[in-house]
Every structure is written in C-alpha cells, then in structure tokens.
Amino acid sequence: MILTVRGLEVFYGPIRAVRCIDLDIEAGEIVALIGANGAGKTTTVRAIAGLAPFLGAITYNGKSLTPNSAEHNLRAGISLVPEGRGILGRMTVEDNLNLGTYCRKDQAQAAKDIDGMFERFPILRERRHSLASLLSGGEQQMLAIARALLSRPRLLLLDEPSLGLAPKTTVAVFELISSLRRDGLTVLLVEQKARQTLKIADRAYLLETGRVVTSGSAAELANDSLMTQAFLGGTPSHETGAP
Amino acid sequence: MMSTYYAGLFADIGILFLGAMSVYIILATGQLSLGNAGFMGIGAYVASFLTVEMHLPLTAALVASALVAAVIGVIVGFPALRLKGIYLAIATLGFGEVVRSFLLNFDRMGGAGGFHGMKHVSLEYIWTWAGLIFLLIVMLERSRLWLEMRAVHDDETAANLVGLNTTMTKVGAFGSGAAVAAISGGLFAHHYVYIEPGNFGFERSIDFVLAVILGGSTVGAGAAVGAALLVLLPEWLRFLADWRLAAFGVLLVLVLLTRRQGILDRPLLDKLRFRRARS
Numbered sequence: 001m002i003l004t005v006r007g008l009e010v011f012y013g014p015i016r017a018v019r020c021i022d023l024d025i026e027a028g029e030i031v032a033l034i035g036a037n038g039a040g041k042t043t044t045v046r047a048i049a050g051l052a053p054f055l056g057a058i059t060y061n062g063k064s065l066t067p068n069s070a071e072h073n074l075r076a077g078i079s080l081v082p083e084g085r086g087i088l089g090r091m092t093v094e095d096n097l098n099l100g101t102y103c104r105k106d107q108a109q110a111a112k113d114i115d116g117m118f119e120r121f122p123i124l125r126e127r128r129h130s131l132a133s134l135l136s137g138g139e140q141q142m143l144a145i146a147r148a149l150l151s152r153p154r155l156l157l158l159d160e161p162s163l164g165l166a167p168k169t170t171v172a173v174f175e176l177i178s179s180l181r182r183d184g185l186t187v188l189l190v191e192q193k194a195r196q197t198l199k200i201a202d203r204a205y206l207l208e209t210g211r212v213v214t215s216g217s218a219a220e221l222a223n224d225s226l227m228t229q230a231f232l233g234g235t236p237s238h239e240t241g242a243p
Numbered sequence: 244m245m246s247t248y249y250a251g252l253f254a255d256i257g258i259l260f261l262g263a264m265s266v267y268i269i270l271a272t273g274q275l276s277l278g279n280a281g282f283m284g285i286g287a288y289v290a291s292f293l294t295v296e297m298h299l300p301l302t303a304a305l306v307a308s309a310l311v312a313a314v315i316g317v318i319v320g321f322p323a324l325r326l327k328g329i330y331l332a333i334a335t336l337g338f339g340e341v342v343r344s345f346l347l348n349f350d351r352m353g354g355a356g357g358f359h360g361m362k363h364v365s366l367e368y369i370w371t372w373a374g375l376i377f378l379l380i381v382m383l384e385r386s387r388l389w390l391e392m393r394a395v396h397d398d399e400t401a402a403n404l405v406g407l408n409t410t411m412t413k414v415g416a417f418g419s420g421a422a423v424a425a426i427s428g429g430l431f432a433h434h435y436v437y438i439e440p441g442n443f444g445f446e447r448s449i450d451f452v453l454a455v456i457l458g459g460s461t462v463g464a465g466a467a468v469g470a471a472l473l474v475l476l477p478e479w480l481r482f483l484a485d486w487r488l489a490a491f492g493v494l495l496v497l498v499l500l501t502r503r504q505g506i507l508d509r510p511l512l513d514k515l516r517f518r519r520a521r522s
C-alpha cells in the first residue's frame with residue numbers, strides 16, 4: 001500500500017467534516033473519492049496533503065504523516081492539485097512551472113523536466129510568457145497538473161479537476177489523468193462526475209456527510225445502487241440488463 | 244554646492260526612502276505593517292546609544308541596530324503569522340505604539356526629554372546606505388527568493404502546495420524589513436542629532452506606507468518615487484500657504500485614483516528602460 005488512512009477525522013471548529021474514514025490505495029492505482037458537495041472529499045485530500053489538522057492515522061509509504069506538514073508531504077512525494085487549481089494567476093506560466101520544481105534539489109534535471117512538460121503540453125510552451133490568469137480553464141488545469149508533476153510525486157491528489165470546464169475539455173482532462181497511470185503514478189481523484197470518473201478509476205469510495213458509505217472496484221460501483229441513485233441517475237446496469 | 248535647504252530635503256528623502264523600502268519588503272509577502280516606525284525607533288535609539296555611550300563607529304552601530312531590530316522583527320513576525328489584512332495592520336500599529344511608549348518611559352535614554360549627543364552625518368552617507376539597500380532589493384527582485392515571496396503574497400495555500408516554507412518567508416521578510424527600518428532610524432538620529440519618542444509615532448509608519456503605495460508597491464523603485472514626492476510636494480506647494488496640505492491631500496487622492504498600483508509599476512519601468520535603450 002502506498003497510502004492507508006485509518007479513522008480519519010477532521011474538524012472545522014465544532015463541525016466534524018470527516019467522520020472516521022478509512023482508505024487504502026495501492027501503488028499505480030487510480031482511486032476515486034466521489035460525493036456531493038459537503039461530503040468531505042476536499043477535506044480528506046487536504047488532510048492527506050498536509051493542509052488540514054486531523055485525528056486518526058495517515059500512513060504513506062509505511063511512514064506516518066503529521067497534520068499541517070504540506071511542505072514535508074510534498075518532498076515525500078505527495079502533490080495536490082487543489083479545487084480551483086491553485087495556480088498563481090499574477091505570475092507567468094513559466095514562473096508557475098518554475099515554482100513546481102522548488103522542492104527539488106536536482107535543478108539541472110528540473111529545467112529539463114520543464115522542457116518535457118512543454119513537450120507534453122504544447123499550449124503551455126506557446127503561452128509560457130502569459131499571465132496564468134489569462135489561460136482558459138482547461139489550460140489552467142493543464143498548468144496546475146504540470147506544476148504538480150514537476151515536483152515528481154508518487155501520489156497525485158486531484159481535487160475536482162473537471163470543475164467549471166466545458167464537456168470537451170473535461171474529456172481531455174480525464175484522458176490526461178488516465179495517461180498518468182502509464183507513468184506509474186498513483187492518483188487519488190476527487191470528483192462529482194461519477195460516470196466519467198468510474199471509467200478511468202480502478203476503485204472508488206462514495207462519501208456522504210463525511211463518511212464512506214460504499215466502496216469497491218469501479219465496475220462494482222457502476223452497478224452499486226447507492227452510487228446509481230446518488231450520481232448515475234438510474235438503476236444499476238445489472239437490473240436493467242444493460243452492459 | 245547644494246544649499247542647506249535642499250541638503251535637508253534630500254536627507255529626508257533618503258531616510259523616508261529607507262523607511263519605505265522596509266515596508267516594501269514586508270508588503271512583498273502580502274503583509275502590511277503599520278509598525279515600522281517602531282523598528283525605526285529601535286534603530287535610532289540603539290545606534291545612538293552605541294555611538295554616544297559606547298563610542299562605536301556609526302557604520303558598526305547601524306549594523307548592530309539593524310541586527311537588534313531584525314531579531315525583534317522576527318519575534319513580532321511569528322505571532323503576526325496568525326493575522327492577515329487589516330488585523331495584521333492594527334496589530335503592527337499596536338507594536339509601534341508599544342515601542343513609542345517604552346521609549347517615552349525609558350529614562351536611561353532620556354525618556355520624554357529625548358536623547359542627543361550624536362554627530363551629524365553627511366547627505367552622501369545617508370544616500371550610500373539608501374543606494375546599498377536599494378541595490379540589495381533590486382538583486383532580490385531578480386532572485387528565486389523573490390518568486391517565492393510573490394507566491395506567498397499572491398496565494399499562501401498555493402505557495403504551500405509547491406513546497407515553499409511560507410512561515411520562513413513571511414517571518415524573514417519581517418526581520419529584513421525591521422532591519423532596514425532600523426537603519427533608517429539610525430540615520431535619522433545622526434542627521435537630526437536629537438531624537439525623542441514622538442519622532443517614531445504612528446504618523447511616521449503611515450508616511451512609509453504612503454510612500455510605497457504612492458510610488459508603486461510592485462517595484463522597489465516605487466519607494467524612491469513615493470519618498471521624493473512625499474517630501475518635495477508639500478515644499479513645491481508652499482505658494483498655496485495654509486492650503487498647501489489640503490492641496491497635497493487632493494493630489495495624493497488624484498494620483499491614486501488614476502494609478503491604483505502607484506506611479507511606477509513593472510510595465511512602466513520596462514517602457515522607460517526600452518526608451519532609454521532605443522535612444
């Protein structure tokens with residue numbers, strides 16, 4: 001297991017946003033956290049990234065993570081692309097990418113990796129001197145993912161990467177996430193678009209009001225009654241006979 | 244040979260320029276300090292004590308006072324991490340008033356009666372320090388550290404996510420800003436050769452901030468433009484007699500209405516550089 005979460009609880013003042021969540025993620029998997037607004041998905045990944053105080057145990061690569069240790073977690077190989085992308089809008093695309101390499105010691109290789117990102121995302125090369133705030137939503141998401149990849153993570157946390165994107169761009173972002181698996185990356189994907197998420201995920205957890213209500217392989221969850229009622233807008237495919 | 248009148252004005256500009264740079268460094272990390280007159284006061288009194296009582300050379304006294312203020316700046320910087328925006332501004336204002344009140348009751352250094360005995364310092368010496376600190380800021384603006392400071396300024400969470408130590412950056416900025424304010428204070432003390440706690444009150448902190456906001460808060464050179472205008476404008480408006488300060492206020496409002504980012508900003512600086520290169 002690259003990541004295990006046991007009994008995770010996160011409080012915002014007196015409010016318990018996450019209630020005793022357990023997660024297991026194997027290296028190389030794409031695991032999805034699916035749930036409506038307020039289900040505790042973002043809070044969970046923020047706790048894993050070290051941006052929120054928590055109770056319970058988070059173990060990454062066999063080592064316990066402590067709360068509020070974002071810098072340490074990043075250096076250990078956990079990178080978060082937050083909801084809203086977290087790009088620095090008043091900086092250029094290139095400066096944003098440069099910042100992605102700040103936690104690395106091998107700066108010569110880091111410069112080569114930035115060139116590699118320009119190969120992978122040609123639009124970012126074209127717009128390298130533009131302010132990041134002037135990019136389209138899809139381009140900003142590419143920039144956010146490229147910046148996160150430049151820290152050379154082993155576990156990438158993606159918080160609603162399709163939020164606010166046009167359908168066509170959403171498809172491109174999901175294809176991009178799917179391609180990360182081929183790089184050997186482990187991905188924990190937070191999403192509300194359950195149908196598309198389950199197509200690229202290996203496994204998924206369904207969250208409701210801070211709790212895991214069901215979990216399993218993506219194929220199982222596509223037929224799970226809780227999931228279909230809440231997110232897929234219909235009855236499970238095994239009941240309808242649909243493939 | 245410059246007249247005493249203009250020499251006095253240029254000395255004031257140099258001292259205000261340093262004070263404005265002290266605010267600029269802290270502001271670069273997104274923190275607004277209204278207490279830099281407190282650091283200036285610490286610098287003025289420590290440097291004066293060292294030159295008058297300990298007979299240290301002024302340069303050594305200034306460096307020592309900057310170090311003392313930097314340590315105090317770091318101590319102030321840590322609790323300031325918990326505050327943002329207007330709350331931080333008010334807290335730093337409180338710090339400035341604590342320093343002023345302390346000096347008022349600190350009889351060893353003259354208390355309310357002030358302290359004197361310093362040797363007058365030349366205009367060139369003041370501007371050597373101002374030039375040196377400005378050069379350091381220009382170098383900082385071209386460094387990796389500046390990108391980190393801007394990231395912390397723009398979005399602290401995003402800065403955290405790329406592995407920046409935001410605590411170190413913010414506290415470091417507070418310490419550096421305090422050190423520069425202290426140098427400004429030491430030079431003030433040795434220019435006027437007399438200091439009293441009232442010299443380092445709230446209005447002085449506002450002057451520092453105003454110089455940065457007016458001159459341009461996104462480039463170091465803005466502090467120089469702001470300091471020059473704040474000192475020279477009231478002088479140029481003397482023909483308006485009793486109305487000059489009101490006219491000065493109106494001009495300030497007009498400038499800020501037309502250039503919210505201050506008189507100087509990066510695009511304007513680049514344009515000026517381009518023209519100079521072409522000519």
